[in-house]
Amino acid sequence: MVSEPSRRALDGRRLPTAVKIVIAGGFGVGKTTMVGTVSETQPLRTEELLTDQSVGVDDVSGVERKATTTVAMDFGRITMRDEYVLYLFGTPGQERFWFMWDEVAYGALGAVVLADTRRLKDCFPSVDYFERRGTPFVVAVNCFEGARQYDLEEIEMALNLGPDVPVMLCDARKLDSCKRVLINLVLHAMKVRGVGEPAALTAEAHQA
């Protein structure tokens, strides 16, 4: 049960460092599916309690007592050697909870924006958000059955992304596909942040 890094920590050595990647995109686009596909356990769920302050006054008009509601995020864990633990967080579906996005995007290594070609514009708020925030991100286009097959160039044009933002097709249900998306995101984040020489690592990523 006790994984390698935790054993080391219990021996009084040093604790691993956690990193996170955010999985965003519109409603029902496959965020939870992707978290589940790559995580070592079933996705867990974390809940924030919202008070009227965090939601905004208009939402509680006419409500006597302090209104509370919860907003949930799915997340999963991947334990890595070398003292790192990776967490994947699916953003909450409701976009009005931007403060949650801020919390989950803060300190993220990068983000995957999932898109569905049948409703491409559902991913615009996520794209805008990470662009504005300066979080490195890639767009992964989920291939749902019954959706017309677009080629990537068409999609890139429609999304009107910066020239360097990687766009790729994926299937959130398949491990290999999710791995490829995530590895490409990490390489992209290195490039954006000017870390190291990702060129050597890139070749392998494409076949990953």
Added chain:
Amino acid sequence: MIPPEDDALSQEPQEPHGERWLDDQAGPMVRPYVMTSGRLEPTRGDFDLITLVVAIGPEPEGEIGLGPEHLAIMRLCQQVMSVAELTGHLDLPVATVRVLLGDLLDKGLITMQEPQPEADMHDIRLYKAVIDGLRAL
């Protein structure tokens, strides 16, 4: 919506405790703010969702001022756990878990590792480790 009550926790042994609410019909009702004596902010620490926490020793017995939720955290933290995982396993809101963790930190019962601040995500080892870890899946 009303904050959820936690089934797992209400099955904990019930010792008389000033911070709990007893209800004749429903049994103990533990609301998130009651559990933390109405506190919304931890006394110490920021506790990011991915801050990693581990217990320094075994689950303490009869430690004064610790409620069942504190003990549940000590039990879970026998392994390294993120704040997010704690909230998931305890089915408690993040704010509540943060307050409880602040108490444990005050008592020196846990130690933690904050994530790398956004500003210094320039360590190539981090990226290499993540890529290797993903490839190994």
